[in-house]
Amino acid sequence: MARKLEINALIDAFLQWVQIDKGxxxxxFEAYSRDLRDFAEHLATREIDDLSQVTPLVIAGHLRALTDIGLSAKSVARKMSSIRGLFGFVISEGLLKKDPTEGLTLPKMPKSLPDVIDFPSVERILESIDLGRTNGLGIRDRAIIETLYGTGARESELIDLETGDVFEDIAFVRLFGKGRKERLVPINESALYWIDRYSRDVRPYLKKDKRTPILFLNWRGGRFSRMGIYKIVRKCAEGAGIEGVHPHTFRHSFATHLVEGGADLRAVQEMLGHEDISTTQIYTNIGKEYLHSVYHKYHPRG
Incomplete structure (x- = not known):
């Protein structure tokens, strides 16, 4: 008699694997967990309690139900990715031979270009920051945005940045990306100046725990949350009269401005920490849009 593949137990094992082994x-991790718990609930309504009973039709029905309740194509695709990950894990463990997700097609997602602001807008945001704020928080905020734009760091990478990750003598910072993968990224003189000024004049007064290595501290002296960084970025951008800016806007702008300036795509990929260059190639599309806008603006027949 074949071993029963109890669904919730296998989901737990998979989640433990992605959290510990994949980092x-x-x-x-929370998104994976939600996606798979939703899938388990769907299977329960179909009275399926064994993963080996799951067929492509069952999975397609789940995806269709998600679409019917108004989930976007992007959200459905992410949930499908979680389900594929689960079955890939179960097969790798030798518990299942056939992958029911093979051959399933997803609704096509419209290709959306990342939000980007031009360099004059970046400068406006930086110059509009109130450096006279209480406890030097304006200096800290300037250093944060200089670092986001100067390195293309993800907000999570910025939050995890430690004092020992800034190599001022060689003008590099060390960032830890997805899966704690380490990379060195160049950083410009302006960003280094503001990091140094913040580190000397502000951070010592924010720091509650003398042992904390975290570079950017909130007003309580602790590590920032993602929402905390988002609020700083939004406030600084709105202070310059620019709406809709978020931390990733500076990452997208960093990459786009490099590509527009003629940077090699492989070098940009390395700086962004992209596994696949196809992810980086989207910035060439933005570069083409920029070239078109310049052409139409300045060419006599544009």
């Missing part, structure tokens, strides 16, 4: 960030 996923907390928010990614």
């Amino acid at each position: 996923l960030a907390d928010n990614t």
Whole structure:
């Protein structure tokens, strides 16, 4: 008699594997967990309690139900990715031979280009920051945005940045990306100046725990949350009269401005920490849009 593949137990094992062995960030892990618990609930309504009973039709029905309740194509695709990950894990453990997710197609997602602001807008945001704020918080905020734009760091990478990760003598910072993968990224003189000024004049007064290595501290002296960084970025951008800016906007702008300036795509991929260059190639599309806008603006027949 074949061994019963109890669904919730296998989901637990998979989640433990992705958290410990793959080193996923907390928010990614939580998304996996939600997606698979939703899938388990769907299977329960179909009275399926054994993973070997799951067929392509069952999975397609789950995806269709998600679409019917108004989930976007992007959200459905992410949930499908979680389900594929589960079955890939079960097969790798030798518990299942056939993958029911093979051959399933997802609704096509419209290709959306990342939000980007031009360099003059970046400068406006930086110059509009109130450096006279209480406890030097304006200096800290300037250093944060200089670092986001100067390195293309993800907000999670910025939050995890430690004092020992800034190599001022060689103008590099060490960032830890997805799966704690380490990379060295160049950083410009302006960003280094503001990091140094913040580190000397502000951080010592914010720091409650003398042992903390975290570079950027909130007003309580602790590590920032993602929402905390988002609020700083939004406030600084709105202070310059620019709406809709979030931390990732500076990452997208960093990459786009490099590509527009003629940077090699492989070098940009390395700086962004992308596993696949196809992820980086989206910035060439933005570069083409920029070239078109310049052409139409300045060419006599544009």
